[in-house]
Amino acid sequence: MHFTLAYPDIIIILLYLAVVLYVGLVASRRKSNGSKVDFILAGRKLTVPLFVATLVATWYGNILGVGEFVYNYGIVAWVCFGIVYYIAAILYAFLVAGKIRKSGTFTIPEKMNEKYGQSAGVISSLIVLIITIPAAYVLMLGILLQLFTGWNLTLSIIIGTAVSLLYIYHGGFKSDVLTNAVQFFIMYAGFGALLVFTLLQYGSPLTLFDKLPANHVKVFGGFSWTYILAWFFIAFQTFVDPSFYQRSLAAETPQTAKKGILISVAFWLLFDIMTLITGLYAKVYFTNIEAVMAYPALGERVLPVVWKGLFITALLSTVMSTLDSYAFLSATTIGNDILKKVFKTRKTADLTKVGLIITGVFSILLALILPSPIEIVFRTASVAVPGLIVPLIIAYNSKLKLIPGFVPVIMLVSSTVAFLWLMLQSYGLASHPILQIEPMLAGLLVSLVLALAAVRRR
Numbered sequence: 001m002h003f004t005l006a007y008p009d010i011i012i013i014l015l016y017l018a019v020v021l022y023v024g025l026v027a028s029r030r031k032s033n034g035s036k037v038d039f040i041l042a043g044r045k046l047t048v049p050l051f052v053a054t055l056v057a058t059w060y061g062n063i064l065g066v067g068e069f070v071y072n073y074g075i076v077a078w079v080c081f082g083i084v085y086y087i088a089a090i091l092y093a094f095l096v097a098g099k100i101r102k103s104g105t106f107t108i109p110e111k112m113n114e115k116y117g118q119s120a121g122v123i124s125s126l127i128v129l130i131i132t133i134p135a136a137y138v139l140m141l142g143i144l145l146q147l148f149t150g151w152n153l154t155l156s157i158i159i160g161t162a163v164s165l166l167y168i169y170h171g172g173f174k175s176d177v178l179t180n181a182v183q184f185f186i187m188y189a190g191f192g193a194l195l196v197f198t199l200l201q202y203g204s205p206l207t208l209f210d211k212l213p214a215n216h217v218k219v220f221g222g223f224s225w226t227y228i229l230a231w232f233f234i235a236f237q238t239f240v241d242p243s244f245y246q247r248s249l250a251a252e253t254p255q256t257a258k259k260g261i262l263i264s265v266a267f268w269l270l271f272d273i274m275t276l277i278t279g280l281y282a283k284v285y286f287t288n289i290e291a292v293m294a295y296p297a298l299g300e301r302v303l304p305v306v307w308k309g310l311f312i313t314a315l316l317s318t319v320m321s322t323l324d325s326y327a328f329l330s331a332t333t334i335g336n337d338i339l340k341k342v343f344k345t346r347k348t349a350d351l352t353k354v355g356l357i358i359t360g361v362f363s364i365l366l367a368l369i370l371p372s373p374i375e376i377v378f379r380t381a382s383v384a385v386p387g388l389i390v391p392l393i394i395a396y397n398s399k400l401k402l403i404p405g406f407v408p409v410i411m412l413v414s415s416t417v418a419f420l421w422l423m424l425q426s427y428g429l430a431s432h433p434i435l436q437i438e439p440m441l442a443g444l445l446v447s448l449v450l451a452l453a454a455v456r457r458r
Contacts, residue, residue, distance in 0.1 A: 013148070086265050332355065335354060
């Protein structure tokens with residue numbers, strides 16, 4: 001499908017891009033001193049409004065994947081992408097956000113290196129890269145550009161990635177935060193417009209339940225409990241997610257980090273309501289589209305001129321905000337936690353820029369290999385989370401500690417088990433009933449068993 005755009009729609013899209021580039025390239029450079037804390041953490045001066053705007057916008061990049069999931073499976077999407085994440089975020093706010101703000105480290109690998117030694121730091125750097133490589137968002141941005149330009153997907157992916165990373169390259173985390181603030185308002189305005197015009201054209205959402213397939217109105221959507229449980233643990237990726245970690249470090253105070261996360265949960269709930277309802281309307285009224293096109297197809301049908309342009313900018317904002325943030329996190333990991341160990345005399349900001357180029361190239365290649373946003377997120381999280389979550393949580397526990405030399409074993413073995421489990425399932429070799437368990441759960445079980453063997457009271 002393609003968007004049918006009038007000149008006012010095109011003007012709105014171009015105006016959005018101009019504003020984002022101005023904010024990212026010009027406004028973010030004011031009062032910048034180029035130091036490590038300024039480039040990576042925006043001087044640790046995030047207020048509650050900026051904290052909420054950047055965290056909410058960053059956490060919603062997989063918007064086409066959400067539409068695909070709602071279209072295919074119904075309200076279970078709110079369980080897998082909503083409720084479990086609210087729980088994880090609330091626990092994060094109360095248990096670790098304040099502790100992270102008080103720490104002196106800049107990244108998760110730095111913390112692991114401080115607590116468990118250099119080997120653990122190196123391994124955690126590789127795991128963080130798996131989590132933060134923004135291939136899913138690169139793919140989605142390419143798809144969106146293809147919809148309203150008509151370019152082929154490869155060209156759309158390359159151009160979209162280059163534009164999105166341009167201002168992050170120049171301004172660092174401050175560019176990320178300020179552009180996220182702009183994108184935050186646009187994504188709510190655009191999806192709010194989509195919901196209103198959908199209701200005006202098709203009527204009350206209460207009429208949908210009789211028209212949807214049976215599994216679409218079931219809480220678990222017909223999935224097994226192990227599949228739902230796997231998404232529950234994927235949500236606890238929050239505890240090892242570098243975007244949460246970085247923003248907690250960048251907050252003005254520990255209380256700012258805690259309060260900002262709790263307010264963000266309320267905004268996520270509001271956005272989830274809009275995306276869930278509109279996704280269900282797409283399922284009922286569009287039966288012959290690709291699932292990943294659920295929101296674009298609905299927007300093309302119900303939105304008039306100007307409002308359609310606003311909705312397209314909302315889609316772009318939702319994807320670009322996450323792409324920018326995760327690309328910068330990936331670049332920080334490459335520059336600060338890997339290259340800095342080799343080129344010790346080089347500035348962290350310069351090495352991070354090198355990391356951003358590496359991230360962009362690798363993300364483009366991965367996006368072309370795995371052409372499904374949901375698959376990219378699910379597979380990478382299934383491998384990465386088991387290796388990192390248990391050691392990192394214990395690192396912030398004042399009563400427990402792990403034997404440092406044993407931590408690399410925990411990380412490598414648990415992630416390797418999850419990876420091999422995933423490969424067996426992917427290639428149809430999982431005939432034994434035990435291999436029906438999700439790879440994430442298998443890896444976490446191994447991590448917990450090994451951690452129990454290595455844990456000591458302080």
